[in-house]
Amino acid sequence: MSASHRDSQGRPIVAVTGLGIVTSLGQGKDANWEALTAGRSGIHRIERFPTEGLRTTIAATVDFLFDRSVSAPELSEKLATLAAEEAVTQSGLGEAGDFPGELFMAVPPVEMEWPQKQELAQAVDGDADYDALLRVAARHKHQAMHELFLFGGVAEHIAEKFGTKGSPISLSTACSSGATAIQMGVEAIRRGETEAALCVGTDGSVHAEALIRFSLLSALSTQNDPPEGAAKPFSKNRDGFVMGEGAGALVLEDYDHALARGATILGIVAGCGERGDGFHRTRSSPDGKPAILAMQDALADAGLTPDDVDYINAHGTSTPENDKMEAMSCSAVFGERMATLPISSNKSMLGHTLTAAGAVEAVISLMTIANGRIPPTINYNTPDPAIALDVIPNQARDAKVRTVLSNSFGFGGQNTCLVLTAGPSAA
Amino acid sequence: MARDVVITGIGLASSLGEGIEAHAQALASNTAPVIDSQSFTPYPLHPLKPLELDKQIPKKSDQRQMEPWQRLGVYTAGLALDDAGLKDDAEAKSQLQVIVAAGGGERDHAVDAAVLTGLRNANQPGAFLNERLMSDLRPTLFLAQLSNLLAGNIGIVHGITGASRTLMGEEQAGVDAIRTARARIAAGQADIILVGGAYNAERRDMLLLLELGGFLRAADFAPVFARSDAPGLITGSAGAFLVLESAERAAARGAKAHARLSHAGAHRSRRQPGSVAKALDELLAGFGPVAADALAISAATGCAAITDEEAAAIAKAAPGARRVATGDLVGHSLEAAFPVSVALAAAALSTGAANEAIVTGAAHWRGEGAARLVKA
Numbered sequence: 164m165s166a167s168h169r170d171s172q173g174r175p176i177v178a179v180t181g182l183g184i185v186t187s188l189g190q191g192k193d194a195n196w197e198a199l200t201a202g203r204s205g206i207h208r209i210e211r212f213p214t215e216g217l218r219t220t221i222a223a224t225v226d227f228l229f230d231r232s233v234s235a236p237e238l239s240e241k242l243a244t245l246a247a248e249e250a251v252t253q254s255g256l257g258e259a260g261d262f263p264g265e266l267f268m269a270v271p272p273v274e275m276e277w278p279q280k281q282e283l284a285q286a287v288d289g290d291a292d293y294d295a296l297l298r299v300a301a302r303h304k305h306q307a308m309h310e311l312f313l314f315g316g317v318a319e320h321i322a323e324k325f326g327t328k329g330s331p332i333s334l335s336t337a338c339s340s341g342a343t344a345i346q347m348g349v350e351a352i353r354r355g356e357t358e359a360a361l362c363v364g365t366d367g368s369v370h371a372e373a374l375i376r377f378s379l380l381s382a383l384s385t386q387n388d389p390p391e392g393a394a395k396p397f398s399k400n401r402d403g404f405v406m407g408e409g410a411g412a413l414v415l416e417d418y419d420h421a422l423a424r425g426a427t428i429l430g431i432v433a434g435c436g437e438r439g440d441g442f443h444r445t446r447s448s449p450d451g452k453p454a455i456l457a458m459q460d461a462l463a464d465a466g467l468t469p470d471d472v473d474y475i476n477a478h479g480t481s482t483p484e485n486d487k488m489e490a491m492s493c494s495a496v497f498g499e500r501m502a503t504l505p506i507s508s509n510k511s512m513l514g515h516t517l518t519a520a521g522a523v524e525a526v527i528s529l530m531t532i533a534n535g536r537i538p539p540t541i542n543y544n545t546p547d548p549a550i551a552l553d554v555i556p557n558q559a560r561d562a563k564v565r566t567v568l569s570n571s572f573g574f575g576g577q578n579t580c581l582v583l584t585a586g587p588s589a590a
Numbered sequence: 591m592a593r594d595v596v597i598t599g600i601g602l603a604s605s606l607g608e609g610i611e612a613h614a615q616a617l618a619s620n621t622a623p624v625i626d627s628q629s630f631t632p633y634p635l636h637p638l639k640p641l642e643l644d645k646q647i648p649k650k651s652d653q654r655q656m657e658p659w660q661r662l663g664v665y666t667a668g669l670a671l672d673d674a675g676l677k678d679d680a681e682a683k684s685q686l687q688v689i690v691a692a693g694g695g696e697r698d699h700a701v702d703a704a705v706l707t708g709l710r711n712a713n714q715p716g717a718f719l720n721e722r723l724m725s726d727l728r729p730t731l732f733l734a735q736l737s738n739l740l741a742g743n744i745g746i747v748h749g750i751t752g753a754s755r756t757l758m759g760e761e762q763a764g765v766d767a768i769r770t771a772r773a774r775i776a777a778g779q780a781d782i783i784l785v786g787g788a789y790n791a792e793r794r795d796m797l798l799l800l801e802l803g804g805f806l807r808a809a810d811f812a813p814v815f816a817r818s819d820a821p822g823l824i825t826g827s828a829g830a831f832l833v834l835e836s837a838e839r840a841a842a843r844g845a846k847a848h849a850r851l852s853h854a855g856a857h858r859s860r861r862q863p864g865s866v867a868k869a870l871d872e873l874l875a876g877f878g879p880v881a882a883d884a885l886a887i888s889a890a891t892g893c894a895a896i897t898d899e900e901a902a903a904i905a906k907a908a909p910g911a912r913r914v915a916t917g918d919l920v921g922h923s924l925e926a927a928f929p930v931s932v933a934l935a936a937a938a939l940s941t942g943a944a945n946e947a948i949v950t951g952a953a954h955w956r957g958e959g960a961a962r963l964v965k966a
Contacts, residue, residue, distance in 0.1 A: 301808065315762055315956065336738055354774075372727075439750060443746070575745075577753075
């Protein structure tokens with residue numbers, strides 16, 4: 164046994180030994196990397212449900228997994244399963260159905276959906292109000308609906324399938340959930356509670372009501388034609404985000420544990436930072452302070468400085484407000500260097516995978532490090548003069564990337580940033 | 591190496607009212623519960639005693655942007671901050687981490703009923719649904735419904751700029767919130783955390799979800815451990831938040847510690863006969879010997895079999911303990927059930943009614959949790 168390794172603060176080092184991803188661009192790292200570096204968009208016209216009367220008719224849904232209509236928790240579970248299988252297989256950790264670590268899952272909030280409520284309503288004479296639905300429910304002939312729409316259901320099923328240890332965590336920090344799942348895994352390993360963690364962010368919740376809710380908040384792009392041109396992070400004509408679906412999974416492992424079993428180290432989660440924003444329910448603080456502090460916290464947690472960062476994987480939603488706030492916050496952290504520091508948004512191609520985004524983008528960030536190639540921000544044809552950034556416009560770029568800052572900002576004042584680095588052996 | 595974690599703030603509200611005194615008194619005197627058997631018949635429940643919201647949520651505009659479960663949570667979080675003496679401590683509130691156990695928002699029952707009734711005869715159901723939702727959903731509804739917006743509202747209303755995390759997953763979210771908060775402070779990953787949850791029982795959409803699985807008691811109130819005639823949950827509106835703090839930090843600022851949270855653990859296993867008892871046996875055994883005069887507070891559901899197993903586990907670990915079911919006082923409050931139970935235990939220790947307490951809870955579907963509190 165070699166001497167134990169510790170980070171700059173004397174804590175266990177958290178290695179990444181497995182990665183998995185599913186998005187609208189396809190299943191698996193290879194398919195996604197090929198598409199992302201080719202600048203291909205996964206955004207398309209919605210066929211899952213009728214879009215008559217809707218202002219937004221496009222999304223980056225994952226439509227290749229089921230040939231029947233499914234609920235959000237079913238799709239979210241399937242996406243998580245596929246991403247986790249890829250990550251766990253790559254890690255080579257444990258046996259099938261016996262993962263020797265804890266589970267941290269970012270899952271979309273669920274509730275009973277219209278098809279199930281309609282099924283109950285079919286059994287009602289007269290008005291289909293909740294008292295009538297309750298009388299149908301009391302016959303206990305629809306028991307599966309209970310489990311389907313429990314908040315803890317998806318994580319419970321993943322825990323059962325993969326045999327993770329301990330009490331599975333289902334969490335939400337809105338659009339930064341995926342990053343929070345990783346952060347909670349990092350913390351558990353640093354505490355020495357577990358030697359490994361399966362961290363997953365998943366979201367398969369594009370259905371009519373979910374889209375309408377975001378639409379009513381004027382958060383979505385309405386530039387439906389062509390669909391693949393709608394997500395335009397950092398462009399002057401950006402007009403909102405596009406909903407996306409997908410899942411990202413990471414196997415995190417105590418570095419020494421991974422070394423001892425001869426595992427391939429794919430990277431290190433070197434630092435995490437998070438800040439609340441007591442400002443507003445949907446808007447970020449106009450001064451960007453919480454985002455700035457979250458980035459600085461993540462760097463400090465990693466024992467690094469802004470000069471160590473080679474690339475920023477942006478939150479970059481393509482909403483007017485986020486991109487402006489993010490650019491300003493990055494400038495505050497990185498100073499003049501921001502004019503030349505590469506920053507790109509995967510959401511230009513994947514849409515906003517919401518609950519999954521932080522995990523999906525962490526996986527892509529680690530692939531960026533491994534391949535020495537930065538995926539572009541596509542649809543960057545009308546630069547916003549107020550945001551002078553090197554967004555890797557439209558075409559991927561080769562670059563030596565050792566350290567990535569991955570940003571996630573969410574409704575409700577959630578700001579979570581991760582610092583991801585190459586493994587020490589790649590020095 | 592691990593640091594001691596103490597409870598320096600308790601915020602509680604339920605059908606019994608609000609605050610430590612009201613609940614400690616009910617705990618001590620076996621006060622009769624407050625039950626509404628009429629409004630949601632055949633399901634009895636424990637309705638929230640109305641709150642003077644202005645006391646904790648001064649702005650009407652903030653009150654309007656929240657649903658009842660969020661207002662209850664923000665209110666009890668405020669009580670906890672007041673109790674801990676942190677309400678006006680901007681420095682502390684910038685460090686304070688928040689962990690919330692949350693469910694989701696309430697449906698607009700009238701809109702849902704009208705849409706469902708109309709859908710049955712709609713020629714183009716998809717277009718009909720789109721049209722109705724586009725015109726009938728309140729734009730702010732989504733925000734009021736998002737799980738993480740209880741935490742968001744706590745931040746906005748109480749001026750907390752530390753980070754928040756929201757755990758979901760029914761009862762176990764409450765267990766994991768307390769467990770994680772305690773572990774982070776013990777390990778030095780945080781110094782001070784506001785942790786808890788809130789549940790509004792007075793809503794038919796949640797009754798529907800629970801009744802679909804057959805988990806509700808559709809009969810008059812009976813004590814949690816005496817429901818074999820008609821097993822199941824009787825839900826109650828309740829919220830509880832705790833300020834957990836490292837003992838050093840609390841001592842340094844001269845804060846009163848109500849109790850020390852010496853242990854908190856969680857377990858998950860596939861449910862089969864005996865699995866709940868085994869899980870709780872293991873958790874409680876890990877806490878060490880329990881004093882003969884300890885208090886045992888149970889967040890048990892009243893659901894068949896698992897409630898008997900929880901009773902057996904409590905009897906085994908603490909045969910001399912006085913056992914109190916949280917459900918007999920304030921009803922079952924899902925995500926908030928475990929935080930409410932820990933808050934009750936902390937209140938009992940704080941008022942001198944007990945010197946030690948264990949808290950248990952087997953969730954109605956999956957997950958088991960336990961905690962132990964001792965004198966600070």
